[in-house]
Amino acid sequence: MSFPLLTATAVLPAIGAIATAAVPATKRTAAKWLALLVSVATLVLAVVVLVRFDPDGDRYQLTESHAWIADFGVRYELGVDGIGVALIALTALLIPFVILAGWHDADPLETGSRRWRPTQGFFALILAVEAMVIISFEATDVFLFYVFFEAMLIPMYFLIGGFGDRAHQHGEKAAATQRSYAAVKFLLYNLAGGLVMLAAVIGLYVVAGNFSLTEIAEARANGSLEMSTSTERWLFLGFFLAFAVKAPMWPLHTWLPNAMQESTTPVAVLITAVVDKVGTFAMLRFCLQLFPEASKWAAPVIMVLAVISIIYGALLAVGQRDIKRLIAYASISHFGFIIMGIFAMTSQGQSGATLYMVNHGISTAVLLLVAGFLISRRGSRLIADYGGVQKVAPVLAGTFLIGGLATLSLPGLAPFVSEFLVLVGTFTRYPVIGIIATFGIVLAALYTLVLYQRTMTGPLRPELARMPDLRVREIAVAAPLIVLLVFLGVYPKPVTDIVNPAVKQTMSDVQQKDPQPEVEAAK
Numbered sequence: 326m327s328f329p330l331l332t333a334t335a336v337l338p339a340i341g342a343i344a345t346a347a348v349p350a351t352k353r354t355a356a357k358w359l360a361l362l363v364s365v366a367t368l369v370l371a372v373v374v375l376v377r378f379d380p381d382g383d384r385y386q387l388t389e390s391h392a393w394i395a396d397f398g399v400r401y402e403l404g405v406d407g408i409g410v411a412l413i414a415l416t417a418l419l420i421p422f423v424i425l426a427g428w429h430d431a432d433p434l435e436t437g438s439r440r441w442r443p444t445q446g447f448f449a450l451i452l453a454v455e456a457m458v459i460i461s462f463e464a465t466d467v468f469l470f471y472v473f474f475e476a477m478l479i480p481m482y483f484l485i486g487g488f489g490d491r492a493h494q495h496g497e498k499a500a501a502t503q504r505s506y507a508a509v510k511f512l513l514y515n516l517a518g519g520l521v522m523l524a525a526v527i528g529l530y531v532v533a534g535n536f537s538l539t540e541i542a543e544a545r546a547n548g549s550l551e552m553s554t555s556t557e558r559w560l561f562l563g564f565f566l567a568f569a570v571k572a573p574m575w576p577l578h579t580w581l582p583n584a585m586q587e588s589t590t591p592v593a594v595l596i597t598a599v600v601d602k603v604g605t606f607a608m609l610r611f612c613l614q615l616f617p618e619a620s621k622w623a624a625p626v627i628m629v630l631a632v633i634s635i636i637y638g639a640l641l642a643v644g645q646r647d648i649k650r651l652i653a654y655a656s657i658s659h660f661g662f663i664i665m666g667i668f669a670m671t672s673q674g675q676s677g678a679t680l681y682m683v684n685h686g687i688s689t690a691v692l693l694l695v696a697g698f699l700i701s702r703r704g705s706r707l708i709a710d711y712g713g714v715q716k717v718a719p720v721l722a723g724t725f726l727i728g729g730l731a732t733l734s735l736p737g738l739a740p741f742v743s744e745f746l747v748l749v750g751t752f753t754r755y756p757v758i759g760i761i762a763t764f765g766i767v768l769a770a771l772y773t774l775v776l777y778q779r780t781m782t783g784p785l786r787p788e789l790a791r792m793p794d795l796r797v798r799e800i801a802v803a804a805p806l807i808v809l810l811v812f813l814g815v816y817p818k819p820v821t822d823i824v825n826p827a828v829k830q831t832m833s834d835v836q837q838k839d840p841q842p843e844v845e846a847a848k
Contacts, residue, residue, distance in 0.1 A: 575637050
């Protein structure tokens with residue numbers, strides 16, 4: 326039997342989480358280094374998966390299949406396509422930077438309180454989330470996917486509620502209340518979507534007799550599995566609702582700003598750059614592949630909701646006074662672009678959406694992490710408490726600017742290519758929606774440049790006169806991600822070569838072809 330590479334990629338951070346949690350309480354630094362080493366080793370395994378994956382080979386590769394709950398047709402089935410490989414690589418890449426950025430976020434409080442933060446638990450929970458996200462990208466058994474889709478909520482709940490942002494303006498008691506509210510809201514929204522999905526998963530089993538994604542999709546394609554129109558639509562809606570909450574898409578998005586605002590910055594990155602990608606990934610893998618006709622039926626409505634997300638998120642970002650809430654609403658707008666690209670049902674749109682997942686993860690990580698470094702220095706998330714930072718911390722200001730320019734999709738940085746592909750793919754099938762969505766780009770320029778102007782330029786506030794610039798550890802976090810933003814901005818081919826074959830297969834699943842441009846014959 327060949328080495329179970331996919332299992333190893335998910336199990337390693339899970340074992341690392343247990344080992345980190347077991348480190349003695351007095352050995353906080355050892356726990357940090359252990360978590361970092363495990364995350365780097367997971368990245369090495371993800372690179373091996375990436376190297377061994379053949380874009381021109383079978384749809385699902387490196388497959389594993391074992392009996393699990395045989396009486397109910399549940400199997401432990403793993404396999405990756407180009408989209409899954411790209412997102413596993415993104416996840417494994419970001420986690421070491423998340424750990425480095427949060428190196429001191431779970432240290433003992435320095436406010437005179439005797440309460441100690443469980444440092445080991447903080448880093449163990451991050452590794453646990455990584456393990457569950459990775460196996461979600463690998464699972465080709467619907468029930469197996471559902472288990473980890475829901476299970477990841479538990480460590481995220483404790484990360485949000487137990488390790489809040491120290492830059493709180495209303496004291497420790499109020500901060501604890503706000504953290505609890507954000508954590509419970511996150512959990513309830515996602516659990517509600519998950520319960521609806523559970524009903525749909527059971528319904529799918531009743532119709533298909535098993536949970537294997539590949540077997541059900543093949544049976545749908547060859548006509549051996551018949552599903553009535555109403556049944557398919559109801560099952561689709563059950564799956565899509567859960568994914569739309571996770572994504573997050575308007576109007577199911579309201580948990581995100583609270584969760585990101587009250588979380589530590591590395592946990593906020595974990596939410597929007599890693600965990601939320603499971604929702605958009607699942608739309609491609611499960612909604613379109615299992616329910617192709619229902620996906621086409623629902624596409625016009627989803628496109629409208631997506632473009633509302635784009636404009637709504639961008640407008641609310643413009644009016645925010647809190648740095649992290651601004652980035653949260655910007656992410657809602659960006660996820661609108663991703664969902665719009667998926668359901669435009671064009672190869673350009675879906676390639677752009679997949680590339681956008683990767684690029685958004687990198688660009689948001691840069692912006693959020695540097696914003697976190699800024700907030701930790703001043704002890705405030707309020708934009709009004711800053712001004713003239715570039716005079717005393719030019720490296721911090723420069724990295725913050727690059728992250729902001731990536732967020733507004735400046736040509737030459739990675740998100741531009743993906744956003745351009747999404748808009749082109751949308752315009753060819755839904756021209757009006759494509760035109761409206763372009764206003765999101767204008768608004769992105771507005772909220773990004775206003776944020777930079779108010780925090781980094783202008784007169785230097787006296788209380789910021791001694792603000793230190795980025796330290797070596799912080800530069801080590803930001804610099805590689807910025808290099809990657811520039812590289813993928815000028816040369817996205819390594820990613821598109823991996824994801825495009827998977828996109829073509831998804832287009833084949835829904836039996837859609839790209840609209841042909843209308844060109845008048847030359848006279």
